[in-house]
Amino acid sequence: MLAKLAWNGMKSKRKDYIILLAGLVMSIAIFYMFQTLALNRDFTSENAMISSMQLVFNVGSCLLAAVTFFYILYTNMFLLSLRQQEYGMFMLLGAKKQYIKRLMFVENLLIGIIALIIGIAAGAGLSQLTAELIMGQLDVTLEGYQPFYLPSLAVTLLFFLVLFFVTAVWNHIKLSRLQVLELVHAETKSDQVPQQPKKNIVTITAGILALAAGWLSLIFMESLRELGVFSAAIMTTLGTYLLFSSLLPVITNAMKKKQKWNENGIQSFTLSQLTFRIHSLKKLLATAAMLIALGAGAISGGMAFKNNAENIAERSAVYDAVVHSPTAEEEEILEDITFTEAAEYRYKKGEEYNYYLKEDLEKQRPQIQLTTDNVKRVEADLPDQEGSLEEVEEESASIPNEWSQFLTMTAAEDYSRRPLIVSNALYDDIEAEEQVVFIGKADDFLAYRDQWAKLDELREEKLASSEEVMASTSKYSMYENYNTIATGTVFMGFFLGIAFLAMMASCLMFKVLSGAAKDIPRYEMLRKIGVPKKLLNQSVFKELFLVFLFPALLGITHVLIGMNMFSFIIVNPYYRIWISLLLFTTIYVLYYLLTVKMYKSVVLPEEK
Known part of the structure; x- marks a missing residue:
């Protein structure tokens, strides 16, 4: 009879129970989703750029477990508050408190098990759906990820079964301490207003110090390494909870x-x-x-x-495109790109040197990368050239470093020849076919990925048919x-x-x-x-x-x-x-x- 009354009571508050069940299911599903990555060491080690990614996941698992514990504890208090008045009425009608406690204990575990079954199924489904959506957006396929992963299933089952058992025991103990009248009048209790916020100054100070320690660990992570991961997770979480517990009442007041x-x-x-x-x-x-x-x-x-x-x-x-002697197909692709800066430099190939025309370089001074954060335009003057080609070749070392860097690192087609800058007269006397190198910087590099890919493809075809040692990628x-x-x-x-x-x-x-x-x-x-x-x-x-x-x-x-x-x-x-x-x-x-x-x-x- 009592079980029937309890069931009817649950049905009368089905909206509240649906909200409760939905919250539990979501927390279980998210925990399972996290574990599909945290426990799949093969996937994380193969696809992560950070060598200590597994340590990050281990710390993250502990942090998520702590957050989940507080969340489940709160939902458990909500479950108890739903039935307190009913339990009090049952006891007034003659039901023994021991029976009420057993009934509540079984009810807690039953709701937890139902939520666990639905939550793991939802977690596996969400893992599959989320993985497909993200991989579709990234246009990649990652091998090794498993939406349904048995170790994740085992850890999730064990963690939540223990958690639901502990919370059921907590409710059992809490109910045993409440008097019948407290249960009957549970819904008439007034909310407590925080008094004398100055007493919170110790907690506020501790929260600020803990938060500062956590933030400093994040800032100096390069020096602290593994220690920084642990200290950041612990101190940031501790500081957050302390500040919200102490400072939030002060702010609202x-x-x-x-x-x-x-x-x-x-x-x-x-x-x-x-x-x-x-x-x-x-x-x-x-x-x-x-x-x-x-x-x-x-x-x-x-x-x-x-x-x-x-x-x-x-x-x-510096430059997005460097194309040597563009073919008709390459020129067509380059025409589809909007360049904020573009230039063409003529040169001829010799046995030992690439002869660049001085006139082109002076009229179109390029940019070079001095450091990772410093780009500048070449300002060095080109040396005056007098005498024969042989004499100029002997003085090849006199090319300013800035020009040498540009011609070697950017304009060079291969590594087998050194760059040499010559005047118009000497250039005309060189018996070799004239070549052109095009360089350009687009208005938006990522906007022309298809064009860059096609240019690279054509470049590879040139490389396959050439015996020269081609320059960097x-x-x-x-x-x-x-x-x-x-x-x-x-x-x-x-x-x-x-x-x-x-x-x-x-x-x-x-x-x-x-x-x-x-x-x-x-x-x-x-x-x-x-x-x-x-x-x-x-x-x-x-x-x-x-x-x-x-x-x-x-x-x-x-x-x-x-x-x-x-x-x-x-x-x-x-x-x-x-x-x-x-x-x-x-x-x-x-x-x-x-x-x-x-x-x-x-x-x-x-x-x-």
């Missing part, structure tokens, strides 16, 4: 005390609503901040490795070589970024919707006393905006500081980082609007 804010519309109600619920919000918002940092950071890191291919190519060569080939190597790391970054952001969305949605039922009476009361629905809608938008704003600010700060850890691997880790942050912001704003809409449908339903 300070906002509430601002008189000019409280006097605007029903702003006082909005801030009071946020202040009263701050104790239940702060830990979950800290979890959301860490997930935002992990998700946005993984995407930013992946894009940084992808963008680094362009930076590597830019530093390897093209700028585009260097870009493609690096891009191919970095593809595995890019895939991991985007894959994990999507997974972490999905879990963050699940956390915030669970928090907002699980507390919506308790907010209904407050909004109903305001509507009954005549508050316009427009103001109530604004209140919902503002309250949830603050809920979303706090974790986003700290999470993005983590990302901006944390990207520095790649500075010794990537040329410029912040190159085009605004693209990944804009992508995250767009997803975050859309999710915020979706959450507002779902929350409003509960607390402000349309009047019939």
Whole structure:
């Protein structure tokens, strides 16, 4: 009979249980998705550019396990709060407390097992779908990745079974300490308002120090290496939770005390609503901040490795195209490219030298790369040439270094001849076929990848039919070589970024919707006393905006500081980082609007 009553009670709150189950399923699915990479050592070692990638995954697994633990603990408290009043009524009707505790224990485990089965299936499906989408966008196929990976399945099952058992025991102990009247009147308890925020100064200081230590570990990752990975993960997480636990109540109280804010519309109600619920919000918002940092950071890191291919190519060569004696097909391709700078230099081939025409070089002074960050135009004067060709050849060493660098590193077609600059008169006397080398810099290197690839293909055909020792590879080939190597790391970054952001969305949605039922009476009361629905809608938008704003600010700060850890691997880790942050912001704003809409449908339903 009691089991039947319990079942009916669960059915009456099926919406709350669906929200609970959805949150559990998503957390399990994301954990499984992460493990498909973390435990697949063959895949990570073959496709990662970072030698210590496995260590990063091991630390990430511990961090995700800690975040998941706090999330499951919160959902477990929500599950207990759903049934407290019912359990109290059962005990008033004569049910023994021991039986109630056993019933709740079995219910907790049953919900956990159902969520585990669905979550692993969802995780395998999401892993397959996400992998196909990312590989499709990157236009690559990575061998070795397995969406359904048995070690990941085993670890996920073991971790969550233990976790669900521990939380069930926790609920069992907590229920045994509650009196019958406390259970019966569970829903009438008022939320606690944080008092005397000055007492939080020790916790705030500890949080700031921990966060500073974590950020310093990220900044000096090149020196700290493995130690930096551990210290950054531990101290950043600790500092985030300490600051949200201590500083968030102080901020909301300070906002509430601002008189000019409280006097605007029903702003006082909005801030009071946020202040009263701050104790239940702060830990979950800290979890959301860490997930935002992990998700946005993984995407930013992946894009940084992808963008680094362009930076590597830019530093390897000043000019995008270097074509010797262009054929009709090559000229047709070059005409399709918009060049911001282009030049042609005539030369003739001798047995020992390539003879370049002095007039062309003086009229079209090229650029050279002095260092990785320093490009300059050649300014050195060319030497006056008097005498015969033999005399000029004897003085070949007198070519200025800047010109020698350009002719050797950029304009040279092969390594078998040295460059020599000659006057018009001497050039005309050389009995050899005239050659031309075209150099050009496009307005957007990546916009013409198809053209560069075709030029490289034609260059290879020339190389196959030539007996000369050809010069170094093209700028585009260097870009493609690096891009191919970095593809595995890019895939991991985007894959994990999507997974972490999905879990963050699940956390915030669970928090907002699980507390919506308790907010209904407050909004109903305001509507009954005549508050316009427009103001109530604004209140919902503002309250949830603050809920979303706090974790986003700290999470993005983590990302901006944390990207520095790649500075010794990537040329410029912040190159085009605004693209990944804009992508995250767009997803975050859309999710915020979706959450507002779902929350409003509960607390402000349309009047019939």
